[in-house]
Amino acid sequence: MTATTDHTTEHSTGATFFDQTTWDGRFYADGWRQGTEVADIVSPSTGATLGRYATASPDDLDRAVERAVEAQRTWARTPAQERAAVLRRAGLLLEQHQSLLAEWLASEAGSALGKAGFEAGLVAAEFHQAAATAMMPYGQLLQTDRPRLSMARRRPVGVVGVISPFNFPAILSARSIAPALALGNAVVHKPDPRTTVSGGLFFAAVLEEAGLPAGLFSVLPGGADVGAALVDHPQVPVLSFTGSTAAGRAIGRRAGELLKRAHLELGGNNALVVLDDVDVAAAASAGAWGSFLHQGQICMTTGRHLVHERVHDAYVAALAEKARNLPAGDPASGAPLGPIIDSGQLSKVDALVQATVAAGARLEAGGTHDGLFYAATVLSGVRPEHPAFREEVFGPVAPVVPFSDLDELTDLVNSSEYGLSLGILTGDAYRGFELAERFESGIVHVNDQTVDDEAHAPFGGTGASGTGSRFGGHEANIEAFTETQWITVQGSIARYPF
Template sequence: MSESAPVLTDSVASANRQRALGHLAPYVSEPLGHFIEGQPTSGAGGEPFDVLDPSTGETLGQVLGGMAQDVDAAAAAAKRAFPEWSRTSGEKRRKILHSIADAIEQRADEIAVVESLDTGQPLRFMSKAALRGAENFRFFADRAPDAQDGLALPTSDHLNYTMRQPIGPVGVITPWNTPFMLSTWKIAPALAAGCTVVHKPAEWSPYSARLLVEIAHRAGLPAGVFNSVNGLGEGAGRALTEHPDIKAIGFVGESSTGSAIMSQGAATLKRVHFELGGKNPVVVFDDADLDRALDAVVFMIYSLNGQRCTSSSRLLVQDSIHDEFVDRVAERVERLRVGDPLDPQTEVGPLIHPRHLDKVMGYMQVARGEGARIRSGGARHDCSPKGYFVQPTLFTGAHAQMRIAREEIFGPVLTVIPFATEEDAIAKANDVEYGLAGYVWTGDAGRAHRVAQAIEAGMVWVNSENVRHLPTPFGGMKSSGIGRDGGDYSFDFYMETKNIAIGLGQHKIPKLGA
């Protein structure tokens, strides 16, 4: 069993918990509503639902379920604000977005403890997530002045030039695993492009999203440019994806939900950008630096409680080193510190919600039924009687056709599959419906390029864990998504490209009826 960090008893963790509860106090005295046209509002007064503390199972507060009327109000506010915001100079948008980044940095500690309490993610990761959010705003702020720039494409008869223009009000739907950072990752480029936004945060982790929209407006964002509507997917989410005034939907979440959103937006020909599920392989060849590969393998599945879209949840190990390498992984898994996410020493916290806990625990029985071995973990963790804790789990004796090797579990669960040759590794890496990310560990430069190019994934890291460089494209293939985030790739989604052709007065125009 993994080592336990005491839950709700450690003095540092308890102090952090009290600070987080203090920051949440203004938002839990009554059901949390929405933020529309620069103001908090209870809107149409939808049915409230509970937000749970993943560490204890207790209720943190309640949130009003947004209704179609609330989405209508937010969309109308975004539509009214769009003409002025879209005409605001890139230099002024850059200044405002930098002010938002400054405010995020000033409140990074508050954001981190609130999000750690709200999501169950260990504080050691959430402190960095808040700063990453500020970095996202700074990065796209600096690109705002050039967002509309295009190309000069002259011919002998015409001067063609392209330019980009913001598409209009957009909807952003974000997940519960690292909600603050992922919200900034979508919203910052939309604002930099000149779009207005209606945001629907994940219902299981709404509080840091409220902090973000309030921070943005206090930093100088005009009313109506950024609106937030809480609620469930089948209510507020569907109303947003079907709304005729919302020109595009950026969504991060499950592949099945992405498919539903695409269908819901079809009637209004809505542009969609999806970052969806993954069953990402990490391929370890026998010529790799095995010490570094070990660190990366463990980090990329057990950090963020395994609730990471780019987690390397399938470990493909060359058979010549399989037993020795898996022994080393198992040893590390057994030593992971599981406990209160607000304890800075905790490495793995609780899962987000009892429904998700049931899903992840269900795969323990699936593994047994398929004949895999549960080498480590496989049960609830005993560090909290009512929290949603799972022992970090390692499945061995698996093959590529098992459900545990094909389906996204989205928890601290790693499935090991042996392979024999380079061709075998590529075939097994690609033998899933997903194609978000891949990781390759090898000392052979030629093999590194061959395998990385052959893996069917939108992103491949070689001899590295997931290290993001913000100008690069981020997104997946197959059932893992549509479109790319990052750099100008984000502007390709939030903006329309227009071509303007100027006749130079020399070309022959055909005559009819002359």
């Protein structure tokens, strides 16, 4: 598909939404602006050029933040109902143009059509949830020993810096952008350069049409220098970063030096626990979805299948059969698996698989690739010291490890430095619920795989997976994007002995 003909939609008035002539070769900062340099938007599936975007510079970022600071003062004083109305209109526009966003996710991010449609649908929910957050109570009355009114109230932080990744670029951008704006902040957003449209420029078009006042939202695609400038900027007090653990640690260190708040949602090496009383066929289906959805390029991907020894062999056979029947190809053809995002990531995935096989694991399915299309891969005989067990693969790879008792299982689950998502598959749901307390994980799903997210549910992990639940639900978002102010009021000036 071509960006110029297929990646637009028509309004009933005949006007074109997201017309490429409006944004091609531009970034968004107080309107669509040309930059000094442009870069191509390239499909990882076909290698075709889909369009261009302007790359921003640190100077562009400085100007965007300066404008955001000015615009945010007025936005913070805007009644909550008016802010909520803008977010509701944005949600409705996202619903109206859901298929257009899905097309960009398929062509730009390499998303299979089902994943692209699913993600595009989630994005609208994030904006509707944010509209509701704007109307939530934002403080509480406090007990006091003196004759006065004492309260704690939440105030917007000012300008929020958002840095989002390539894998679920739309949803992982929206879940910071929408609530931050709803709560009275401005947002300066740096999307991953590989997904500048579905992770950034598309939101600029939506929010502009929804009536968001100028200057409150900027999309500044660029390199590491722009990201560093956003982290360092003295007028950006809160950072919301989703990406790799290594990058998150660097941002967290720098934010600490600058006394900034950094909300970090990082990697995962999530375990799927398969107990001995499961329906093996159903378990293998869930396991395949958990490991192979979007080529395993999800922080919640099932990275370790921990299977009771009584059902281990049957599970491996069923999972390998699933893998062999999941072809990888251009999402436009309907293939269930798309490409790995780029050659660097593919090399990392393949190196981890090959090193694990060399260390003694057995290749039950996959382990090959055609260009950027990596076959769904199942490894058995995996041990805790193997690379594919220890590290986040971020590819369509399912390492399977047997266990014999619950103490061994607990050690296997908790041996990872990550603690994002966990699935427990069992014939006895309450047994799974009881087991959940043993495991160090921010999210636990009983009788489901590890990839799951809802706009109104708290989301976040422990350890190397990040700084806890800072996304999802009113309380988490209010905590993330506001500051607490204590205020007291009394009827007359207090008397003092001085």
